[in-house]
Amino acid sequence: xxxxxxxxxxxxxxxxxxxxxxxxxxxxxxxxxxxxxxxxxxxxxxxxxxxxxxxxxxxxxxxxxxxxxxxxxxxxx
Amino acid sequence: xxxxxxxxxxxxxxxxxxxxxxxxxxxxxxxxxxxxxxxxxxxxxxxxxxxxxxxxxxxxxxxxxxxxxxxxxxxxxxxxxxxxxxxxxxxxxxxxxxxxxxxxxxxxxxxxxxxxxxxxxxxxxxxxxxxxxxxxxxxxxxxxxxxxxxxxxxxxxxxxxxxxxxxxxxxxxxxxxxxxxxxxxxxxxxxxxxxxxxxxxxxxxxxxxxxxxxxxxxxxxxxxxxxxxxxxxxxxxxxxxxxxxxxxxxxxxxxxxxxxxxxxxxxxxxxxxxxxxxxxxxxxxxxxxxxxxxxxxxxxxxxxxxxxxxxxxxxxxxxxxxxxxxxxxxxxxxxxxxxxxxxxxxxxxxxxxxxxxxxxxxxxxxxxxxxxxxxxxxxxxxxxxxxxxxxxxxxxxxxxxxxxxxxxxxxxxxxxxxxxxxxxxxxxxxxxxxxxxxxxxxxxxxxxxxxxxxxxxxxxxxxxxxxxxxxxxxxxxxxxxxxxxx
Numbered sequence: 001x002x003x004x005x006x007x008x009x010x011x012x013x014x015x016x017x018x019x020x021x022x023x024x025x026x027x028x029x030x031x032x033x034x035x036x037x038x039x040x041x042x043x044x045x046x047x048x049x050x051x052x053x054x055x056x057x058x059x060x061x062x063x064x065x066x067x068x069x070x071x072x073x074x075x076x077x
Numbered sequence: 078x079x080x081x082x083x084x085x086x087x088x089x090x091x092x093x094x095x096x097x098x099x100x101x102x103x104x105x106x107x108x109x110x111x112x113x114x115x116x117x118x119x120x121x122x123x124x125x126x127x128x129x130x131x132x133x134x135x136x137x138x139x140x141x142x143x144x145x146x147x148x149x150x151x152x153x154x155x156x157x158x159x160x161x162x163x164x165x166x167x168x169x170x171x172x173x174x175x176x177x178x179x180x181x182x183x184x185x186x187x188x189x190x191x192x193x194x195x196x197x198x199x200x201x202x203x204x205x206x207x208x209x210x211x212x213x214x215x216x217x218x219x220x221x222x223x224x225x226x227x228x229x230x231x232x233x234x235x236x237x238x239x240x241x242x243x244x245x246x247x248x249x250x251x252x253x254x255x256x257x258x259x260x261x262x263x264x265x266x267x268x269x270x271x272x273x274x275x276x277x278x279x280x281x282x283x284x285x286x287x288x289x290x291x292x293x294x295x296x297x298x299x300x301x302x303x304x305x306x307x308x309x310x311x312x313x314x315x316x317x318x319x320x321x322x323x324x325x326x327x328x329x330x331x332x333x334x335x336x337x338x339x340x341x342x343x344x345x346x347x348x349x350x351x352x353x354x355x356x357x358x359x360x361x362x363x364x365x366x367x368x369x370x371x372x373x374x375x376x377x378x379x380x381x382x383x384x385x386x387x388x389x390x391x392x393x394x395x396x397x398x399x400x401x402x403x404x405x406x407x408x409x410x411x412x413x414x415x416x417x418x419x420x421x422x423x424x425x426x427x428x429x430x431x432x433x434x435x436x437x438x439x440x441x442x443x444x445x446x447x448x449x450x451x452x453x454x455x456x457x458x459x460x461x462x463x464x465x466x467x468x469x470x471x472x473x474x475x476x477x478x479x480x481x482x483x484x485x486x487x488x489x490x491x492x493x494x495x496x497x498x499x500x501x502x503x504x505x506x507x508x509x510x511x512x513x514x515x516x517x518x519x520x521x522x523x524x525x526x527x528x529x530x531x532x533x534x535x536x537x538x539x540x541x542x543x544x545x546x547x548x549x550x551x552x553x554x555x556x557x558x559x560x561x562x563x
Contacts, residue, residue: 002173003492004168004169008168008169009169012165012166012168012169015161015162015165016162016165019157019158019161019162019322020158020162020318020319020322020323020326021319023306023315023318023319024315027151027154027305027306027315027318028305029297029301029304029305030297032290032293032294032297034290035288035289035290035291035293036289036290036293037293037297037304037305039151039154039304039305040154040157040304040363040366043154043157043158043161044157044360044363046161047157047161047356047357047359047360048357050161050164050165050356051353051354051356051357054164054165054168054352054353054356055353057168057353058168058349058350058353061349062346
């Protein structure tokens with residue numbers, strides 16, 4: 001079994017930072033964007049952005065798997 | 078026909094349609110233990126997606142999220158954040174889990190613990206803890222069904238009666254058909270749920286305020302602090318948000334039913350692609366938030382926020398429409414309730430009772446015991462649903478606090494060679510005990526943090542420390558095939 005690549009993990013930290021750790025920075029009502037309070041607008045933006053980012057992570061993982069498929073070791077560490 | 082009769086007729090019509098699909102769509106498959114629980118490992122992307130959507134978009138999302146938007150405000154945003162991050166987290170563990178699962182013939186979460194740690198007692202403990210914390214989740218669904226029928230009947234039908242009828246139906250189709258029935262009913266459920274969410278999420282703000290933007294402007298003027306954290310609460314500030322989002326996103330796939338669904342996928346890559354696209358589905362929650370926030374201005378003063386979605390629908394639309402929304406909500410409760418019952422029953426029979434008390438039981442006997450347990454759990458959940466009344470979101474958070482205690486054992490089990498069964502056992506016992514103590518003594522949130530998250534940190538710390546002082550043990554390859562109870 002392969003461990004995930006560092007590139008994919010770094011990509012994944014972006015949404016974690018954006019929607020979780022940085023909450024004091026964006027938890028506000030104004031400015032309203034597209035009729036939504038700012039915090040709701042921010043989160044919805046990341047609902048769309050996260051799949052795009054993770055698609056990048058997916059490409060990274062698939063490319064790496066294709067490169068190393070010869071030495072599949074299976075269930076050990 | 079009176080309004081309540083029309084609404085109720087439509088709701089029961091939809092439930093009946095769902096049940097018919099459940100019973101007949103699958104009659105060509107022979108039902109043995111493996112078919113009944115993981116459907117022969119043959120699901121493709123589409124069906125896995127539907128299956129996951131079916132179990133994930135629950136009454137919690139439909140009534141509970143609107144209820145919290147109504148009664149709590151800002152803190153409700155955690156739901157949107159955790160659904161996105163849960164899939165991000167799943168990207169890194171599900172493909173690996175699927176791979177070891179296939180290699181070692183795993184069907185359930187405790188199977189993983191036997192396979193990795195070689196201890197049937199550790200696995201039995203996981204099974205019984207999973208079993209216990211699924212009960213509030215089933216209770217949530219039943220409470221939701223009760224609310225639907227009560228509001229749709231204009232308080233004419235008693236909530237307990239409604240819950241008894243629905244639990245009997247759910248148990249009946251689980252009993253007869255297993256997981257394939259659930260997957261096909263969730264096709265109907267997804268269709269209804271999405272249509273209902275779009276119609277009310279846009280319709281209600283437009284009808285009462287002219288636009289979604291006007292609704293938020295009106296709400297921000299009337300209650301300036303409702304839309305930000307801690308909203309209408311005193312304790313759910315930013316520390317609570319961060320800790321709850323982390324707890325629930327790590328815990329999402331630790332639910333035994335979600336964990337088990339991993340093994341039904343066609344390939345590890347199917348799961349990875351799923352992890353990429355699934356966050357988009359949470360956009361439907363936004364519509365539910367609109368309803369909850371509108372309801373606060375349109376039907377203020379409800380004692381129980383969980384009633385807000387249906388109450389505002391009842392006030393804004395004709396009775397037949399209330400029936401459609403109620404029907405969508407009812408199916409939305411019944412599909413996950415069925416999966417939860419199935420998982421909890423299998424956990425008890427196959428992963429707790431057989432390995433710990435009766436190793437000589439045959440698969441047939443295990444399947445029979447599981448069916449008996451479906452009835453037992455239904456009755457237990459019904460008992461709790463009629464005897465206590467936390468909000469729907471609270472019920473789910475209690476469950477999360479419990480099941481997330483499996484996360485260190487799973488993540489370390491996959492990625493850290495040095496972790497030992499003693500370490501995992503010690504961490505998990507401390508974690509579960511801490512959750513039980515803090516929740517039962519009403520200390521949640523604990524110093525501003527989600528109590529389950531505090532317990533999870535303790536759990537991970539103890540797992541690491543105890544693992545380092547106990548003797549290293551072999552990984553998946555070190556345990557014989559027959560140790561896994563399949």
